[in-house]
Amino acid sequence: MANNICLNQKECGKSTGFWLLLTLGGLVMLGTLSAFFFLEHHGHIKTGMTNQIVWGLPHVFAVFLIVAASGVLNVASIGSVFGKKMYKARARLSALLALTILSGGLAVLVLDLGRPDRLIVAMTYYNFKSIFALNMIFYNGFFAIVGLYLLTMMDRKLKPWYKPIGMLAFLWRLALTTATGSIFGFLVARAGYNSALYAPMFIIYSFAYGLACFIVVQAAMYKWNDIEIDEAVLCRLKNLLATFVAAALYFTAVLHLTNLYFAKQWDFERFLLSDGGIYTLLFWGGQVMLGGFLPLLLIFSPGARKQPAILLIAALLVIIGGHAQMYVTIVGGQAFPLDMFPGYAESSSFFDGVVHAYSPSVWEMMLAVGGIATTFLITTVAVRVLKFLPEDEIKDPSSTVGQH
Amino acid sequence: MSESMNSKLEDRRDFLKASALVAGVAVGPGVLFYGIAHSRSPEEGASSKQRWGMLIDTTKCAVGCNDCVTACNTENGLSGKTGEQDSQWIRKLNIKHLQTGVEHNLPMLCQHCENPPCVDVCPTGASMKRADGIVLVDRHICIGCRYCMMACPYKARSFVHEPLTEQNPEVPRGKGCVESCTFCVQRVDRDETPACVEACTASGHQAMLFGDLNNPESDIAKAMKTVATTEVRADLGLNTGVRYQGI
């Protein structure tokens, strides 16, 4: 690896680019905030969300980010829990991204509340039976633990704590994603969500989405600093992504097969897999093809070993597919009508028995992208002022630290 | 369930005898007849000695009649609009059996579950069940996350999508919070029946019966003892306070 790597971007003199990025992120954020104030004033009547589709696009983006946030920490975990040096070099960036991506996701959730002015209420009144409240505790804990974890990486004096805290962070993030998945798994009344598979499935998804986000950010930083990624590292990341994506596909198949053969959710499955219009399209075209098979094809294509761009594209596809998956899960799960009287056709003035329509307004789109903007802004500033660039000193990425 | 219900009823009976006695002593004989069942003073508050419930006879519920819905809208200050973003606390539901084609017609509203999923999932505790079984949203601490709407198996809840004015002084409601049927708690607390029940009775259909499930002398408890009643989505084990007959 070239030894003239610029660790601290300030010395590189590329300030214009930095400010450009900041302006870009700032503009998007401005849009988000104006959408927020607009909606806060007029109410959710200006969104496409209804009493039928109560969670919409903001939740799709927010939950994706929250799930990805816990997954992105995987890179650091492999480094410290399993002692792989190549991943250790990336631990800082991984921990930083875990924090910034989670901030982005939570920000959108909060901005979409009906009464965001009562955030303080949400922080002080807890219903401990609620999986949602439990999630809030997990998120706060995640911030604290990953923050500490980051400190142990940055401060030599805290070095002895690096491993134990890394372990704690690893376990905590598994719990966190389980809890996030359970938000849906707990909704027993809805055909689309009534499955215990949701929690483990979200963990697998988080691995794939998180790693994809990591690869994209790393690629951007390398480009920024004119660094070529080490071939061996590229190869490792590529195989890891392939494993996660394949596992996610496998879990998706298992979920739908169980629904078909064991849980007997035929109506819902028929809706999703063949008659659901946009949801069917997003499922097969978005989640399965774009987010699953296509990245796998790219990764295993002959040129991928030498071409960092291919990995980047694959990672971007996984992210797109991830959003499609969230849309199918969150919006599709609500679009399918509740079945209160099995064996009967239902109709009413409240849209019982019909597939619910959803068309997001421009306001909620602006709100939704606010999470990405938040993540982008914090990350950009952080990597500029502190040392987060992954640097590989050794050629052999499989070597481990210490006694393994 | 019926066994535990019966033993509860036994307890109630004793309690009611005792409380009627107390009331008789306190208020004097002249007033005693006024509310033996559930009259209480304003200081007293809701008590778990009661559980409010509703029995709906779908065979009496008339096709095309919307009186309960209209009465609810008037009492609670709802606009009565039926767009995708408008609130509906009670709605007329038509169900048709897919094989036999037999149709039923019934009002659907918050079922005032004994084990309400909306209360379980609410992160702040805004969704709550009163001691007497009425499920309410405390709008003072509702943050409008809509998780309760995701969790309710009956689609009983609505989110207020726009700013409101001219509310009924007894029924505060406003933008950004979730709401649902309250069994007209303001009326129940002064010994009246919910507006829908009153309207149904007034229309002559008499399809709705409201009362204290825990009081064996109440009309509703007596009726539930004699006819077959249905709990909607009984498989979920929520022990709903609203029951249907004739399905």
Added chain:
Amino acid sequence: MARVVNQPGLGKGFRLAACLGAMALLAIPSMPVVAGVDLPKLEHAKGDKCVDEGGYIRRHHPELLKHHRDETMRKGIRTTKYSLKKCVECHAGSKTGSVAASKEDFCIACHSYAGVKLDCWDCHATKPGKRPSHQAAQPAVPSLMPSNGGSQ
């Protein structure tokens, strides 16, 4: 206040604390002291007296109302002494019929003067209502079946 600040030898922290203390002292008997600025002119309420002594209500109405709201909302205790509905019944302005429709109305007059935002009126009615009577529940739309005269 100025005197305290000018005293030599006092630590910065102490001075700051003294300032804050002095401000707090000024704030307690609030309205009379800051006279000179336009005090809100409050319309005389209906009825001869408030449920409690004026100064007490002025200082403590937030807690009183909050306590009452929880009692009523969560426990179904419907006493009227500190009920918001009762406040509105006496204090609604004669012009608007409301406690919060115009700048002169009871709640807004004081709250805009004190610069304290309140969100009661997002949900609560600002006007006293006719208590919904049995007639109010009569169907507005004619029903298919003849009415039997509303007997219960």
